Amino acid sequence: MSRAAKITVDLDAIRHNYRLARSLNTAGHAVAIIKANAYGHGAIEVAKALEAEADAFGVACLEEGAELIEAGIQKPVLLLEGYFEVSELDYISEHGVWCAVHSLAQIEQIAQAKLSKPITVWLKMNSGMNRLGVHPDDYQAAFKRLKQLDNVSDIVLMTHFFNSDELDKADTDKQLAVFNKATEGLDAPHCMANSAAVLAWPTARRDWMRPGLMLYGSSPFPAAQENADKLIPAMTLTSEVIAVREVQAGETVGYAGNFCADKPTRVGTVALGYADGYPRHAVTGTPVWVNGQRSRIIGRVSMDMLGVDLTGIDAGIGTEVEFWGKNVLAAEVANHSDTIPYTLFTGITRRVYKHYLNR
Incomplete structure (x- = not known):
């Protein structure tokens, strides 16, 4: 190496930050989010560093997931954006990839697919971000339809917060209320908390959490916050x-x-x-x-x-x-x-x- 520009990644800092997330909800699980090449830190290196203790890894798309699988990562891989083409379902099924599903049309595509093994679906709700997700009014029906399918094994109920880094705003409480109402009576684990919610919204931590930015030691908040202040930059x-x-x-x-x-x-x-x-x-x-x-x-x-x-x-x-x-x-x-x-x-x-x- 001649030119001196470099990044140094402290993998112990990433382990510390993941453990901080888990310590805030010891009864739950945490998907370590390593999409976008682990936020520039190196997805394979970060996955190997965390594999002994991470419950699963979250990526944006199948290409990112396949990279981990081909590198020998054994922990489950979750596709946060789901699949983009029906043909991807074959790989998802064969390799045990977990997959977000965000529309009623996708549910019917899964119903019609010929899969080697049933898949784990993370059913996404649009609780207010208006980006991806099943409408709350359709969520119960979507869940029940998935439960009927032989192509589906487990289901996780998920949503995404759009303003959880602003602790003085009511948006997150409103989204929590929407999610709670739409999932009432459904027997499945919940996943809601991104980094900001992991750190500062205890009622959002639930069964699964999705620490992302915090893994790399950066706070999502503009001001000091008790838990975020314990993060170590990686x-x-x-x-x-x-x-x-x-x-x-x-x-x-x-x-x-x-x-x-x-x-x-x-x-x-x-x-x-x-x-x-x-x-x-x-x-x-x-x-x-x-x-x-x-x-x-x-x-x-x-x-x-x-x-x-x-x-x-x-x-x-x-x-x-x-x-x-x-x-x-x-x-x-x-x-x-x-x-x-x-x-x-x-x-x-x-x-x-x-x-x-x-x-």
Whole structure:
């Protein structure tokens, strides 16, 4: 490896965060959500790190699930978006993949399919997000129809919250009420809690939980929260200073000259840019960590490089700069970039070297 841009993934941090989720509901189970290449952390590596204790793994689509199965992962794999083509049901059946079902039409497709083994269905309800899911008025009938099918073994009742990260809003309580009413009398386990609900909505934890963002040590909340404060960041994004120069007052740095020094400034050029996944919209002042001190980026982020303020810091060519991790939280960077930690993690590109700790 020549270029210094890399992410370091602490697998022990991910194990800690999964155990935190389980500790909040010891009587229930938890699907570790590793879709989108485990939010950029590496799906196979994360699955192997968690397989000894995770109850199941959640992915977006069959391609992501097949990758885990082909890598030798034995724990159940849940397709959170379900299947996209009827032909996928053959693979789902043969390999014991769990599958979300979100429409009455899909139920009839399963009824007509010729499967080698019955499948486990996670019946999704649209309790208010209005994205995917069976309408609450149709949910009881959908459940009863699935129970009639020889092609279906187990059923889990699920929904998804759209605003559980805002603890002062009534949306989650409303969705809980809709779900509770629509599932009354149905004998099947429940799954409702995403990361925010796992951490802060005890009545939503139920039989199964779906910790996602929290596995990677990032809080879904904009402010401190008792359980979220126990999370440990798993990904650290770093690179190195490749040039240093003294900029005088009145001189600019980077494209468009949108940073103009108001005093003599020591600028480090770092080998990291938006082609690596660092957000182009990060503004001057976005925090970084250099040799034990907080500093800031200055000027516009370019494709392969950016500027860091080294004024008053013992740093030079070869000094490592942390862009997010345990010293600078991804949420801080996101706040300076008009985005969210999810996009930072999943946006890391393939040219950034991945290094794993505590395999």
